[in-house]
Amino acid sequence: MHTQRIVASRVFKTVHNRIAVFRAERGLSRRQLAEAVDVNPQTIGYLERGDYKPSLELALKVAGVFNVPVELIFSLTPFEAIASSLRRIGVEQ
Numbered sequence: 001m002h003t004q005r006i007v008a009s010r011v012f013k014t015v016h017n018r019i020a021v022f023r024a025e026r027g028l029s030r031r032q033l034a035e036a037v038d039v040n041p042q043t044i045g046y047l048e049r050g051d052y053k054p055s056l057e058l059a060l061k062v063a064g065v066f067n068v069p070v071e072l073i074f075s076l077t078p079f080e081a082i083a084s085s086l087r088r089i090g091v092e093q
Contacts, residue, residue, distance in 0.1 A: 015053045016075045019044065021082070022066045037061040 023033055030048075034041040037058060046052035047062075054062065054074065063070040080088075 014050050014076075016050070016078050017047060017054075018073050018079060019062060020048045022068070022073060026066065028065075033062070033065060036065045 019033070022028075023030070028036075030044040031041045034044045038061075039058065043052065047054055047058075059070050059074050063073050066073065
Protein backbone atom coordinates (compact mmCIF):
# COMPACT_ATOMS: atom_id res chain seq x y z
CA MET A 1 0.00 0.00 0.00
CA HIS A 2 2.89 2.37 0.72
CA THR A 3 4.09 1.91 -2.88
CA GLN A 4 0.72 3.05 -4.23
CA ARG A 5 0.95 6.32 -2.33
CA ILE A 6 4.43 7.01 -3.71
CA VAL A 7 3.30 6.29 -7.27
CA ALA A 8 0.22 8.49 -6.89
CA SER A 9 2.30 11.40 -5.62
CA ARG A 10 4.51 11.16 -8.71
CA VAL A 11 1.57 10.96 -11.11
CA PHE A 12 -0.33 13.95 -9.70
CA LYS A 13 2.28 16.68 -9.58
CA THR A 14 -0.17 19.39 -10.60
CA VAL A 15 -3.43 20.46 -9.05
CA HIS A 16 -5.59 21.76 -11.90
CA ASN A 17 -8.09 24.49 -11.17
CA ARG A 18 -10.81 26.67 -12.61
CA ILE A 19 -10.32 29.64 -10.33
CA ALA A 20 -10.00 32.12 -13.20
CA VAL A 21 -13.20 30.79 -14.79
CA PHE A 22 -15.16 31.17 -11.55
CA ARG A 23 -13.66 34.60 -10.86
CA ALA A 24 -14.58 35.84 -14.35
CA GLU A 25 -18.09 34.43 -14.07
CA ARG A 26 -18.64 36.18 -10.74
CA GLY A 27 -16.82 39.38 -11.68
CA LEU A 28 -14.22 39.05 -8.91
CA SER A 29 -10.70 40.40 -9.16
CA ARG A 30 -7.74 38.44 -7.81
CA ARG A 31 -7.52 41.01 -5.01
CA GLN A 32 -11.19 40.54 -4.05
CA LEU A 33 -10.85 36.75 -3.97
CA ALA A 34 -7.61 37.02 -2.01
CA GLU A 35 -9.29 39.24 0.60
CA ALA A 36 -12.21 36.81 0.87
CA VAL A 37 -9.89 33.86 1.61
CA ASP A 38 -7.31 35.87 3.59
CA VAL A 39 -4.26 35.45 1.32
CA ASN A 40 -2.06 37.75 -0.73
CA PRO A 41 -3.42 38.50 -4.24
CA GLN A 42 -0.16 37.09 -5.63
CA THR A 43 -1.13 33.72 -4.13
CA ILE A 44 -4.30 33.67 -6.26
CA GLY A 45 -2.16 34.27 -9.36
CA TYR A 46 0.17 31.42 -8.37
CA LEU A 47 -2.83 29.12 -7.87
CA GLU A 48 -4.40 30.05 -11.21
CA ARG A 49 -1.15 29.38 -13.08
CA GLY A 50 -0.59 26.10 -11.26
CA ASP A 51 2.62 27.39 -9.67
CA TYR A 52 1.29 26.66 -6.19
CA LYS A 53 -0.82 23.84 -4.76
CA PRO A 54 -3.45 25.01 -2.29
CA SER A 55 -3.68 23.62 1.20
CA LEU A 56 -6.90 21.78 1.93
CA GLU A 57 -8.01 24.75 4.00
CA LEU A 58 -7.38 27.22 1.18
CA ALA A 59 -9.08 25.00 -1.41
CA LEU A 60 -12.16 24.76 0.81
CA LYS A 61 -12.18 28.52 1.40
CA VAL A 62 -11.99 29.23 -2.35
CA ALA A 63 -14.82 26.78 -3.02
CA GLY A 64 -16.80 28.40 -0.21
CA VAL A 65 -16.49 31.85 -1.78
CA PHE A 66 -18.10 30.49 -4.95
CA ASN A 67 -20.53 28.28 -3.01
CA VAL A 68 -19.62 25.15 -4.97
CA PRO A 69 -18.09 21.77 -4.09
CA VAL A 70 -14.29 21.90 -4.05
CA GLU A 71 -14.04 19.35 -6.89
CA LEU A 72 -15.71 21.81 -9.29
CA ILE A 73 -12.72 24.13 -8.85
CA PHE A 74 -9.79 21.79 -8.12
CA SER A 75 -8.83 18.47 -9.69
CA LEU A 76 -5.85 16.12 -9.85
CA THR A 77 -6.59 15.54 -13.53
CA PRO A 78 -7.06 18.20 -16.22
CA PHE A 79 -10.55 19.55 -16.67
CA GLU A 80 -12.34 19.01 -19.95
CA ALA A 81 -12.35 22.17 -22.06
CA ILE A 82 -15.59 24.11 -21.62
CA ALA A 83 -16.23 24.08 -25.39
CA SER A 84 -15.87 20.29 -25.39
CA SER A 85 -18.25 19.97 -22.45
CA LEU A 86 -20.83 22.10 -24.23
CA ARG A 87 -20.54 20.07 -27.45
CA ARG A 88 -20.81 16.82 -25.47
CA ILE A 89 -24.09 17.90 -23.89
CA GLY A 90 -25.41 19.33 -27.15
CA VAL A 91 -25.23 23.06 -26.46
CA GLU A 92 -24.63 25.23 -29.53
CA GLN A 93 -21.87 27.80 -29.23
